[in-house]
Amino acid sequence: MSQPLNFVPVAEFRERARSVVANPDLQKSLRGAMDFLQAKRSAQFPDDAEFQRLRDLGEAIRQYSLSRLPELLEVLEAKLTENGIQVHWAETPEQANTIFIDIAQRHNARSVIKGKSMVSEEVELNHALQEAGIDALESDMGEYIVQLADEKPSHIIMPAIHKTKVEIAELFAERIPGVDYTDSVDELIQIGRKVLREKFAAADIGVSGVNFMVAETGTLCLVENEGNGRMSTTVPRVHVAITGIEKVVEKLAHVPPLLSLLTRSATGQAVTTYVNMISSPRKVDEADGPDAVHLILLDNGRTQAYADEQLRSTLQCIRCGACMNHCPVYTRIGGHAYGTTYPGPIGKIISPHLLGLDSTYGLATASTLCGACAEVCPVRIPIPDLLIRLRTEAYSNPATASEAVRGAGSAYSSVAMALWHAWAATYRYPALYRLFTWCASRFRFLTPGKQGGWTVNHRAMQPARRRFRDQLKDRA
Amino acid sequence: MTASTATQDVYFFCTCLVDLFVPEAGLDAVTLLEKSGVRVHFPEEQTCCGQPAYTSGQPDEARAVARQQLGLFPKPWPIILPSGSCAGMMRHHYPTLFAGTPDLARAESVASRVWELSEFLVDVLGVRLTDYGVPTRVALHTSCSARRETNALRTTRALLGQLDQVTLEIQDHESECCGFGGMFSVRHPEISGGIVRDKVAAIRACGAETLITGDCGCMLNITGHAAKTGTAITGKHLASFLLERALGLEALTKKGGAK
Numbered sequence: 001m002s003q004p005l006n007f008v009p010v011a012e013f014r015e016r017a018r019s020v021v022a023n024p025d026l027q028k029s030l031r032g033a034m035d036f037l038q039a040k041r042s043a044q045f046p047d048d049a050e051f052q053r054l055r056d057l058g059e060a061i062r063q064y065s066l067s068r069l070p071e072l073l074e075v076l077e078a079k080l081t082e083n084g085i086q087v088h089w090a091e092t093p094e095q096a097n098t099i100f101i102d103i104a105q106r107h108n109a110r111s112v113i114k115g116k117s118m119v120s121e122e123v124e125l126n127h128a129l130q131e132a133g134i135d136a137l138e139s140d141m142g143e144y145i146v147q148l149a150d151e152k153p154s155h156i157i158m159p160a161i162h163k164t165k166v167e168i169a170e171l172f173a174e175r176i177p178g179v180d181y182t183d184s185v186d187e188l189i190q191i192g193r194k195v196l197r198e199k200f201a202a203a204d205i206g207v208s209g210v211n212f213m214v215a216e217t218g219t220l221c222l223v224e225n226e227g228n229g230r231m232s233t234t235v236p237r238v239h240v241a242i243t244g245i246e247k248v249v250e251k252l253a254h255v256p257p258l259l260s261l262l263t264r265s266a267t268g269q270a271v272t273t274y275v276n277m278i279s280s281p282r283k284v285d286e287a288d289g290p291d292a293v294h295l296i297l298l299d300n301g302r303t304q305a306y307a308d309e310q311l312r313s314t315l316q317c318i319r320c321g322a323c324m325n326h327c328p329v330y331t332r333i334g335g336h337a338y339g340t341t342y343p344g345p346i347g348k349i350i351s352p353h354l355l356g357l358d359s360t361y362g363l364a365t366a367s368t369l370c371g372a373c374a375e376v377c378p379v380r381i382p383i384p385d386l387l388i389r390l391r392t393e394a395y396s397n398p399a400t401a402s403e404a405v406r407g408a409g410s411a412y413s414s415v416a417m418a419l420w421h422a423w424a425a426t427y428r429y430p431a432l433y434r435l436f437t438w439c440a441s442r443f444r445f446l447t448p449g450k451q452g453g454w455t456v457n458h459r460a461m462q463p464a465r466r467r468f469r470d471q472l473k474d475r476a
Numbered sequence: 477m478t479a480s481t482a483t484q485d486v487y488f489f490c491t492c493l494v495d496l497f498v499p500e501a502g503l504d505a506v507t508l509l510e511k512s513g514v515r516v517h518f519p520e521e522q523t524c525c526g527q528p529a530y531t532s533g534q535p536d537e538a539r540a541v542a543r544q545q546l547g548l549f550p551k552p553w554p555i556i557l558p559s560g561s562c563a564g565m566m567r568h569h570y571p572t573l574f575a576g577t578p579d580l581a582r583a584e585s586v587a588s589r590v591w592e593l594s595e596f597l598v599d600v601l602g603v604r605l606t607d608y609g610v611p612t613r614v615a616l617h618t619s620c621s622a623r624r625e626t627n628a629l630r631t632t633r634a635l636l637g638q639l640d641q642v643t644l645e646i647q648d649h650e651s652e653c654c655g656f657g658g659m660f661s662v663r664h665p666e667i668s669g670g671i672v673r674d675k676v677a678a679i680r681a682c683g684a685e686t687l688i689t690g691d692c693g694c695m696l697n698i699t700g701h702a703a704k705t706g707t708a709i710t711g712k713h714l715a716s717f718l719l720e721r722a723l724g725l726e727a728l729t730k731k732g733g734a735k
């Protein structure tokens with residue numbers, strides 16, 4: 001695996017974005033994929049009023065859960081422990097990996113099979129396992145493809161959405177021993193299934209993510225379509241779930257509305273093929289299930305978001321991916337360009353907490369603030385407002401920057417600040433504004449032909465011969 | 477052109493972009509309002525709504541400039557803007573921008589009186605337009621702020637719908653952003669360029685002769701990119717288009733060009 005992605009230089013983000021935008025094939029496949037996902041979602045919400053009511057409920061449940069987060073986590077831990085599930089707390093990705101490797105060593109595990117888990121991507125678990133000499137195999141088809149190609153997921157729901165059928169066909173033929181080239185989708189799926197089935201039986205540990213944790217009952221809910229999640233959590237003798245601390249809700253009754261919003265927003269399904277509810281290891285009289293179940297709860301900057309009233313809404317996210325499916329920027333640059341585990345609008349608002357604003361502020365500025373994300377977000381996260389807030393934090397003076405976000409003030413430049421001061425000084429005094437615009441229009445022939453980033457894509461802007469206010473006077 | 481209400485006074489906030497770059501849009505908006513029986517007042521001390529600084533993460537600078545506008549509308553009249561994006565800024569973001577400051581009450585008063593031009597024409601004045609133009613096909617681009625922070629999508633379509641010689645062509649991905657985003661287009665040209673490229677292609681492909689929009693930012697983005705790449709797209713502010721159709725006076729709007 002490549003080096004950990006905990007640093008995203010702004011300049012490289014630009015370069016990655018540029019190369020995707022300039023690639024017509026990628027543009028076509030991204031657009032096609034996003035159009036497909038958008039259409040699937042919108043077919044699930046034919047009645048906007050119903051959608052608004054449901055997302056009111058979803059938003060309320062998530063806000064309520066977060067308002068009681070510390071308390072619910074305590075209840076959850078107590079209940080899980082009572083049920084026989086061992087709970088571990090990790091503040092950082094390193095801690096999460098250490099905990100995991102420790103569990104693996106205690107169980108003498110040499111191989112691990114993984115269901116889909118974005119948090120395991122966030123901590124780069126595969127990388128850590130490899131270094132510890134433990135074999136990890138992804139069992140979600142998309143994750144499997146990405147792993148085979150030695151890449152990262154480019155989408156939180158569809159990890160391999162950047163790959164075409166032909167690319168996958170070539171990949172399978174090249175990397176899976178004894179497989180001949182075929183571009184029949186059915187055959188490709190069968191090939192993948194066969195490889196994975198064999199591994200399930202042999203794996204010592206199954207890893208999964210978690211979609212919702214229910215405090216009151218001590219239940220881990222896991223949503224999936226391929227059945228690999230169920231296999232990963234039942235076949236190996238040990239199951240380790242890993243997720244973020246924000247995923248907790250109070251009651252079981254809070255799950256169905258969120259579940260409905262999640263599957264309809266994510267893949268346009270009324271319900272997924274599998275909804276797993278895990279409440280304990282195998283009991284004495286039960287035929288199957290793991291002997292031990294562990295849950296690793298990761299903070300990794302989430303408490304920073306939690307501490308700020310406005311930024312807390314970031315944690316409402318149920319990771320449906322609808323925001324990226326509807327984002328004009330994601331549609332142009334794809335998931336890898338972001339350089340972060342979570343791409344798209346949700347990635348722009350969560351990554352500063354995980355990685356620091358110093359390495360991620362370039363993502364916060366890379367938005368038109370069009371609001372397509374907030375319009376579809378099933379839990380009503382005000383993404384554009386959060387982006388403006390993160391920009392404000394990034395550009396604030398480091399000497400006086402708030403402590404709400406690590407890396408605040410890192411985008412500050414005294415030159416840019418001087419320009420904004422000059423702008424404000426001109427535009428707050430009508431006489432100065434009039435003088436400035438009068439000059440701009442009178443000396444319009446002096447307007448530079450190169451206007452920074454603007455003239456990369458546009459003909460230069462030129463002020464009008466006479467301003468609106470002058471022409472208005474003329475006609476009076 | 478007929479309107480249902482008696483003479484009414486309104487303020488006109490032209491926006492800095494119209495003042496300096498697209499003055500004809502402002503003039504046509506004023507003419508439209510006057511022909512609809514409204515007395516238009518233009519407070520001379522106006523500059524900019526503050527949006528460029530606000531969206532760039534400079535709230536102090538935005539507030540300093542926005543505060544200057546708060547004192548310009550002492551009478552309880554409606555404030556009309558020929559821009560959905562600036563209208564959205566004043567209507568939705570002023571209360572946030574001035575929260576916890578002594579100016580909040582004034583900001584809220586301004587916010588509650590702000591109308592995007594087409595909203596005011598349709599929802600308040602109830603104008604009825606008669607089309608005097610020759611048959612034509614147009615595309616409409618509604619800015620994201622206009623679409624999500626005002627009712628301009630509905631009201632703009634309603635106005636175009638009154639023109640019986642005008643066919644509205646719906647371009648591919650009509651609701652998608654044009655990639656402008658103010659400073660975004662300057663700061664991230666590599667991404668902005670990809671979005672506007674697709675928007676220009678979609679408008680070209682839909683068979684429209686003219687691109688209509690209520691936001692000069694989007695218009696300059698789309699037509700500026702078209703001009704740079706040698707694509708022929710004529711952009712018109714909604715006000716200019718309505719005026720030339722409803723009055724049959726195309727020549728009138730050709731003066732005082734910008735761009």
Ligand code: SF4
Nearest residue numbers: 317318320321323377
């Ligand atoms: S931010 Fe909203 S739309 Fe995006 S992944 Fe999270 S819940 Fe889904």
